[in-house]
Amino acid sequence: MVVHDSLLWLRRGAWLLPLLVALSGSAQAQAVDPLPSWSNGAAKARIVAFTRAVTEPGGKDFVPPAERIAVFDNDGTLWVEQPVYFQAFFIRDRIKALAPKHPEWKTKEPYASLLKGDMKAVMAGGEKAVMQLAMATHAGMTSDEFSAIVGDWIATARHPKTGRLLTDMTYQPMKEVLAYLRANGFKTFIVSGGGIEFIRPWAERVYGVPPEQVVGSSIKTKYEVRDGKPVLVRLPELNFINDKSGKPVGIQQHIGRRPIAAFGNSDGDFEMLEWTTKASGARLGLIVHHDDAEREFAYDRKSHIGQLDRGLNEAGSRGWTLVSMKADWKTVFTPPP
Amino acid sequence: MVVHDSLLWLRRGAWLLPLLVALSGSAQAQAVDPLPSWSNGAAKARIVAFTRAVTEPGGKDFVPPAERIAVFDNDGTLWVEQPVYFQAFFIRDRIKALAPKHPEWKTKEPYASLLKGDMKAVMAGGEKAVMQLAMATHAGMTSDEFSAIVGDWIATARHPKTGRLLTDMTYQPMKEVLAYLRANGFKTFIVSGGGIEFIRPWAERVYGVPPEQVVGSSIKTKYEVRDGKPVLVRLPELNFINDKSGKPVGIQQHIGRRPIAAFGNSDGDFEMLEWTTKASGARLGLIVHHDDAEREFAYDRKSHIGQLDRGLNEAGSRGWTLVSMKADWKTVFTPPP
Numbered sequence: 001m002v003v004h005d006s007l008l009w010l011r012r013g014a015w016l017l018p019l020l021v022a023l024s025g026s027a028q029a030q031a032v033d034p035l036p037s038w039s040n041g042a043a044k045a046r047i048v049a050f051t052r053a054v055t056e057p058g059g060k061d062f063v064p065p066a067e068r069i070a071v072f073d074n075d076g077t078l079w080v081e082q083p084v085y086f087q088a089f090f091i092r093d094r095i096k097a098l099a100p101k102h103p104e105w106k107t108k109e110p111y112a113s114l115l116k117g118d119m120k121a122v123m124a125g126g127e128k129a130v131m132q133l134a135m136a137t138h139a140g141m142t143s144d145e146f147s148a149i150v151g152d153w154i155a156t157a158r159h160p161k162t163g164r165l166l167t168d169m170t171y172q173p174m175k176e177v178l179a180y181l182r183a184n185g186f187k188t189f190i191v192s193g194g195g196i197e198f199i200r201p202w203a204e205r206v207y208g209v210p211p212e213q214v215v216g217s218s219i220k221t222k223y224e225v226r227d228g229k230p231v232l233v234r235l236p237e238l239n240f241i242n243d244k245s246g247k248p249v250g251i252q253q254h255i256g257r258r259p260i261a262a263f264g265n266s267d268g269d270f271e272m273l274e275w276t277t278k279a280s281g282a283r284l285g286l287i288v289h290h291d292d293a294e295r296e297f298a299y300d301r302k303s304h305i306g307q308l309d310r311g312l313n314e315a316g317s318r319g320w321t322l323v324s325m326k327a328d329w330k331t332v333f334t335p336p337p
Numbered sequence: 338m339v340v341h342d343s344l345l346w347l348r349r350g351a352w353l354l355p356l357l358v359a360l361s362g363s364a365q366a367q368a369v370d371p372l373p374s375w376s377n378g379a380a381k382a383r384i385v386a387f388t389r390a391v392t393e394p395g396g397k398d399f400v401p402p403a404e405r406i407a408v409f410d411n412d413g414t415l416w417v418e419q420p421v422y423f424q425a426f427f428i429r430d431r432i433k434a435l436a437p438k439h440p441e442w443k444t445k446e447p448y449a450s451l452l453k454g455d456m457k458a459v460m461a462g463g464e465k466a467v468m469q470l471a472m473a474t475h476a477g478m479t480s481d482e483f484s485a486i487v488g489d490w491i492a493t494a495r496h497p498k499t500g501r502l503l504t505d506m507t508y509q510p511m512k513e514v515l516a517y518l519r520a521n522g523f524k525t526f527i528v529s530g531g532g533i534e535f536i537r538p539w540a541e542r543v544y545g546v547p548p549e550q551v552v553g554s555s556i557k558t559k560y561e562v563r564d565g566k567p568v569l570v571r572l573p574e575l576n577f578i579n580d581k582s583g584k585p586v587g588i589q590q591h592i593g594r595r596p597i598a599a600f601g602n603s604d605g606d607f608e609m610l611e612w613t614t615k616a617s618g619a620r621l622g623l624i625v626h627h628d629d630a631e632r633e634f635a636y637d638r639k640s641h642i643g644q645l646d647r648g649l650n651e652a653g654s655r656g657w658t659l660v661s662m663k664a665d666w667k668t669v670f671t672p673p674p
Contacts, residue, residue: 066547143589187549200593210403211593212524212549221589223582223608230612232589239590245560252480252558252569253576254591256537256548271560275567 034180037173037331043286043323047177050284054260055184061282065185069259070284071215071251071272072178074192074199076265076306077288078207079170080159082297085305086166087194090153094137111136135236138195139219143232151201164336167206172334174263174288178207181261189259191251192216193243193268197234215254217242247272265290266306273311273320285320287311292326371517374510374668380623380660384514387621391597392521398619402522406596407621408552408588408609409515411529411536413602413643414625415544417496417506419634422642424531426503427490431474448473472573475532476556480569488538501673504543509671511600511625515544518598526596528588529553530580530605534571552591554579584609602627603643610648610657622657624648629663 038044053061054068075081095105095114105111110129113121122129138146157166178188190209192199196216203209218239221232242250248271251259261284262269262276269287277285290306291298300308315322325332375381390398391405412418432442432451442448447466450458459466475483494503515525527546529536533553540546555576558569579587585608588596598621599606599613606624614622627643628635637645652659662669 066541069549196590196593204403212406212591214593218590221586223585223612225611228615230585230608230615232585248560248567248569249558253533253555254549256533256551271567274562275560278565278567 034183035173035176037176037329039328039330041328043321043328046321047180047284047286050261050282051181051184053282063260063281067257067260068181068184068186069189069255069257070181070186070261071189071191071255071259071263071276072174073264073266073269073272074190074194074216076290077171077263077269078174078178078190079166080296081265081306082290082299083160085194086157086169087198089157089160089166090150090198091133091137093153093157094149095133098136131238135219138198139234139236141234143197143221143234146197146234147201150198154202164333167202168333168336170206170334171288171329172331173329175207175334177263178209182208186261187213189213189215189251189255191242191247191272193241193247195219196242215242215250217246243268245271248275251275260284262286263288264311266308267310268306270310274318277318277320285318286323287315287320288323289325291324292329292332294326295332296325371520372510372513374513374666376665376667378665380658380665383658384517384621384623387598387619388518388521390619400597400618404594404597405518405521405523406526406592406594407518407523407598408526408528408592408596408600408613409511410601410603410606410609411527411531411553413627414600414606415507415511415515415527416503417633418602418643419627419636420497422531423494423503423506424535426494426497427487427535428470428474430490430494431486432470435473468575472556475535476571476573478571480534480558480571483534483571484538487535491539501670504539505670505673507543507671508625508666509668510666512544512671514600515546519545523598524550526550526552526588526592528579528584528609530578530584532556533579552579552587554583580605582608585612588612597621599623600625601648603645604647605643607647611655614655614657620656622655623660624652624657625660626662628661629666629669631663632669633662 054063075085110122110125196218200211200214220235220237220239259276262273263286265288273285277283391400412422447459447462533555537548537551557572557574557576596613599610600623602625610622614620
């Protein structure tokens with residue numbers, strides 16, 4: 001029976017192969033295209049030329065594998081950041097989930113407005129209100145507990161406009177760049193203004209980036225032994241803001257090497273791009289420009305998030321590649337399985 | 338001529354191979370011993386058994402490669418820490434090198450005592466004096482400049498007792514453990530109370546550990562653009578002390594995963610060992626015990642550095658392996674090339 005099952009499997013699948021090869025005359029050409037979701041334009045050519053230059057043994061721009069460090073912003077670069085950073089959805093959902101244990105929130109700002117769904121009133125509280133909500137949802141538990149909360153939440157969290165899982169609102173062309181660089185000996189890091197422990201629980205599954213290669217903003221933690229069990233307790237106190245001029249600081253702290261390639265989409269990434277590219281040797285700086293209102297969102301200088309004033313003004317003079325989502329990307333999102 | 342040169346190379350080397358194989362009857366057995374500097378005792382057996390258990394496909398203790406994280410203390414675990422932490426030699430040498438630019442140091446404490454070589458007087462100034470000296474030598478330059486200073490210094494810095502290069506005062510058996518674990522799919526990290534940027538410039542060459550896998554104490558840095566050139570300026574302000582209960586905090590911040598193996602030598606490593614081993618699944622905790630006055634140094638409970646009170650008291654009940662340098666190590670140091 002075992003033999004017969006094997007034969008059945010062969011019968012089912014094996015005859016397909018020659019047929020498929022015959023049908024797709026361009027099979028071989030397709031197989032060697034490392035960036036199939038990218039249109040054949042200047043942006044794709046630049047990514048490929050840079051990668052070939054730094055990996056060509058004996059070439060003038062050759063970089064040893066250990067020094068092939070590439071850094072990627074997350075919000076707006078690897079996944080959508082509209083209508084708000086997705087971490088805000090997490091905060092909203094957690095406040096709602098925790099509300100039954102906090103009856104006082106019904107009348108206390110900024111919780112009361114959030115629970116009523118009045119985001120304008122929440123935002124009127126400014127940075128202080130946002131920090132209160134962030135600490136109420138990110139602190140007060142152990143690191144393991146927080147990781148489990150994020151993992152459970154992201155498994156079902158969906159986008160309000162598309163109804164798709166947030167992890168399916170990730171950009172297929174950028175995931176191809178991550179994989180292409182790794183196949184060429186790069187270590188790929190996420191360098192996000194978002195919370196480091198908010199990204200780690202799912203970055204390996206979604207992006208192939210392990211926890212030790214995620215750099216982000218953080219709150220302080222404290223080691224203690226509770227009932228004989230060691231834990232790291234998350235404290236309601238900021239540790240580090242990994243944004244703007246904080247990004248090169250975070251990169252040095254975590255990686256200890258200057259990257260040779262950086263990918264961003266907003267002025268929050270400006271200093272990371274500058275730190276990466278304003279140095280000797282071959283360097284790649286790339287900005288994802290959100291100009292596709294039909295398939296994604298269109299915004300730049302005027303957006304309430306992800307402003308791109310300096311980036312747009314200086315990309316040319318700094319040799320940074322401006323990627324048009326509309327023109328350069330054949331596909332925006334990974335098709336759902 | 339090219340052909341003749343090739344033949345010459347063959348004549349010089351190739352005939353040696355069969356001779357060497359014939360001479361060493363135990364060549365094959367030797368080749369498969371991953372830890373040749375370790376005596377065949379309980380400690381070596383424990384390291385090998387643990388490694389086999391977590392790498393055996395389908396075994397009950399199997400750990401996927403991505404989760405094979407091993408952490409190593411540096412001072413006293415990977416290299417000597419007597420008569421003082423080697424970073425103190427760096428501080429002393431830098432104060433001497435900088436003294437001509439600081440004539441005021443001749444009469445100002447703690448600099449004056451240090452320049453006179455009166456370490457007792459320096460130490461009388463307590464933690465405040467040590468911090469002053471540390472900041473005077475570790476801050477006030479860019480991260481690239483500091484890396485170059487450390488690199489130049491360590492290339493010639495020698496031990497006062499043995500006259501050997503400090504980088505040759507590293508433990509051969511521990512370097513074999515690093516290599517053995519890496520060959521078995523582990524990522525190896527240094528988790529040191531010493532300065533992260535003091536270790537990074539040479540850790541890859543000496544230990545095979547890249548900068549992004551070094552965790553240590555740090556001062557704050559600030560990103561700025563000087564004369565059009567981006568730099569990270571090292572500020573005279575503490576950022577993080579990666580020692581004792583700080584080690585699990587530093588591990589989580591940098592690695593984001595709980596290690597499954599930890600190697601230390603003093604109570605500064607106690608919490609790191611506890612965090613690593615007090616969890617489900619196969620875990621390895623190991624303490625290097627300095628009991629070899631002849632080949633290295635002998636100290637534990639009474640030492641002014643590297644105290645090992647709790648570690649010695651609790652190693653047994655916690656299942657930690659106590660390594661006797663005297664009995665377990667056939668060789669202590671890597672022979673000079």
